Amino acid sequence: MKSSEQIAEEWGLSKITINDLCNKGKILGAVKQGRKWLVPDDAVRPADGRVSSGKYAKKKDGKTRPLPIGVSDYVRAQSEYYYVDKTLLIKEFLDQKPLVSLFARPRRFGKTLNMDMLRVFFEISAEDTSKYFVDKAIWKCGEEYRKHQGKYPVIFLTFKDVKYDSWESTVAKIRGLLQNEFGRHQELLSSSELAEYEKAYFSKVLNGEASAVEMSEALEKLSQMLAAHYGKAPIIIIDEYDTPIQEGYSKDFYDEIIGFMRNFFSGAFKDNKNITYGFLTGILRIAQESIFSGLNNLTVNSVMDDEYDEFFGFTSSEVRKMLEYYGVADKEDELKDWYDGYLFGSTEIYNPWSVINYISRGCIPQAYWVNTGKNEVLEDVLTIATDDITERLYALLRGEKVVARIDQNVVYRSLAEDPANIYSLLLVAGYLKTPKKELQADGAYLCEVSIPNREIASVYKSEILSHLMQIGAITRTTANMIAESLYANDIKKLQKAISEYMDKSISFYDAGAEGFYHGLTLGLIALLDNQYRIKSNRESGDGRYDISLIPREKKYPGIIMELKWKSGLEEAELEKLSIDALGQIDEKRYDLELKEEGIENIIKLGIAFSGKKVVINAKQSVL
Incomplete structure (x- = not known):
């Protein structure tokens, strides 16, 4: 349960408005304790006076489509799942006609699904694949665009799963990917347009017998063979081109993977007459080691550019439509707070992975995207x-x-x-x-x-805490002690835990004041963010406090910290400095802000340090 003050802040309403809604029975589950209202944790701000429990409501006909979590197959995504139509990416591309395009976006922003959409649209197929687009936005754009559908041979490779600890394993995985892609084009083995040596090379790759050097020529040779067979140069699509490069950096085979990729992409895109268009996606805009060296036909589109800004991730209107479809339109504010905020070009974008996970899991806000891979x-x-x-x-x-x-x-x-x-x-x-x-x-x-x-704020905090534990600045035992002491309102245990935390932090950080302040605050934010809103250097009472921890729930005490530092102090002098810091909290009335928030239980901490020594004095006041 949350107080009306907390709900008012979260919903952007006044406390009086919240109390009025409670009095009128418009917030289900709200209860009154004394003169104060308590509101259920899963209540949300109603758009029309109603409050949802947080579980999405399916349509009355019960025929809502599931959300495509982890689905990167375009045909399946658009036919079996709720699909956000991104087919106008095709129109924008055909309008501009860059020869080779690189789309740089963060992971899990729909790059692979979009590339598979391009493959299905352009690729020659025995099946009539136009049926997968007739009800999409691109089909309404006219014959000028429809005439390209199903007209080109396509080479498609995705490196999104090439994540291995060694160069040998990486080569083996790439060999398997090339086997599969050559296997999609086995019509070339019986082509009258190809020479026997070309078919021999094709068979070598198909059978997994090609060396790393021979594989580095695969895109160039396959494009030549497809162009000869079909009389039309292919489209080459490379998804997540830089995943193996990132792994090479972190696993110490960087030079090997860079050398391979330089030859691999050069053959495919540099002065290759056997290519109609090329598409690449990745996180990095372009590698500094010049794996695209001399490639003057490459058009790079990054998060800084306005072109294609709406096609990776969800726009506000797309999210609103999705929320309405699943009957949870009242969750828009919460969804925006958690997963919106990206700027691609000048367009505000939602993280698509997190949005679909949030809705599919009953509208419970969590860090879905940041838990899908290493940071x-x-x-x-x-x-x-x-x-x-x-x-x-x-x-x-x-x-x-x-x-x-x-x-x-x-x-x-x-x-x-x-x-x-x-x-x-x-x-x-x-x-x-x-x-x-x-x-x-x-x-x-x-x-x-x-x-x-x-x-994203949550991952910063969790990584900082993890880092502090790794370098020994804080142990899990210390972290647990701080959490337990706050929960139990045990001031002595809290004082001991923070003293241990600070003592170990000082052992890691330089003894200078500035570096320590920052390390201390970052660590406390990581430790206590779930229970507290942390503020620092804010005006309250008759001055500016150092750190204030405002509890998210009334069961936790409010905390005010005043930190002081001076070099070369003896124990007695350090004790006095700590007492002075504690006295300053009362003298300057730093707890006024907490009192105005309705916090009745306040812990005041005067913290003094000198070199690698620390002393804490504490005082608790209960209104």
Whole structure:
């Protein structure tokens, strides 16, 4: 149960309005305790005076389609599941006609499904595949676009699952992918247009006998053979081209995979007369190691560009339509808070993976996207974090915007060379958005960046906590002790837990004040965000407190922290500094904000440190 004050803040209404709704019985399950109303946790702000329990309501005819979780097969997605029509991507492409297009977007934003849609649309097939498009937006655009349907041979490879620990295993996986793709074109073995040596090469790849060098020529040779057989150059589609490159970086076979991919893509796209169009998708815009070296026909489209901005991820109107279809239109505010906020070009985009998981699982907000894979980017950032980076992460977690230079040409290896590249990597990987950007003369952008939504904020916090535990700054026992002491309202246990946390943090961080403040605050945010809203350096009473923890539920106490630092102090001096810090909380009435929030149980902590020593004095007040 939540208080009317908490509900008022969450719903963006006044406390008086919430109490009025409760008095009129319009919030089901609300109960009155004394003079205060308590509201069920799963209640939501009603758009029309009603409140939903959170479970989506199926249509009256019971024929709602399931949502396509993990479905990247276009034919199946559009026929068996709720499908968000992205076929106008085809129109936009045919209007512009770039020879080779690279779409750079974060993982799980519909890249593979869109590429399979392109394959089905363009590919020559014994089946009449136009039936999969006649009820879609592209078919309404006219004969100019329909005439391209089913008219081209297509080479299609997706590297999204090429995630192995060694170069040998990676080569074996790529060999299998090429076997499967050559197997889709076995008509070439009986083609009168091909020479015997070409068929011999085809058979070698088909039988899994090709060496790494021979495989690196596969796209070039297969495109030649398809063009000769059909009298029309093929379309080449490569999905998630950079997945094996990222694995190579993290698993120490970077040079091998870069060398292979450079030859692989060069044969396919550079000066290849046997290609009609080429499509690639990935997270990185383009590899710095020039795997597309000399490819002057490549058109790159990234999250910074306006072209194709609506085709990867869901737009607001698409999400609203989906919510209405499943009978949960009243969940729009919550959905927006958790999964909206990305900016592709100038269009606001929802994370599609999280949206469909949220609706299909009864509209329970969780971090769905961030749990679908490793977060190596954040791990690397924290490993090399400078004081400036730590300070900016701290600001981002407070919901602030920071200014950063975004260079879209960076790769993971450049992180160690220049830690400032972290913002570029975080952006392309889906961990930041750019509310404001300005193109510079060198092609980079000067941007304001911020965290897109609550889901991404949660992964920052969890990664920071994980990092603190890895480097020994905090143990799981300490984390549990802090959580348990807050739940039990045990001030002595809380004081002991925070003292242990700070003592270990000081052992890791430099003894200087600034680095420690940041490390302490980030750690506490990671530890306590589920129970608290954390604020820092805010005005309250007659001054500005250091840290305030405002409980999300009344069972937890409010916490005010005042931190002081001075070098070279003895124990007695450090004790006095801690007592002074505690006294400052009362003197400056830093607890006024908590009292105005209706918090009756407040813990005040005066924390002093010098070098690697820390002393905490605590005081509890109950109204």
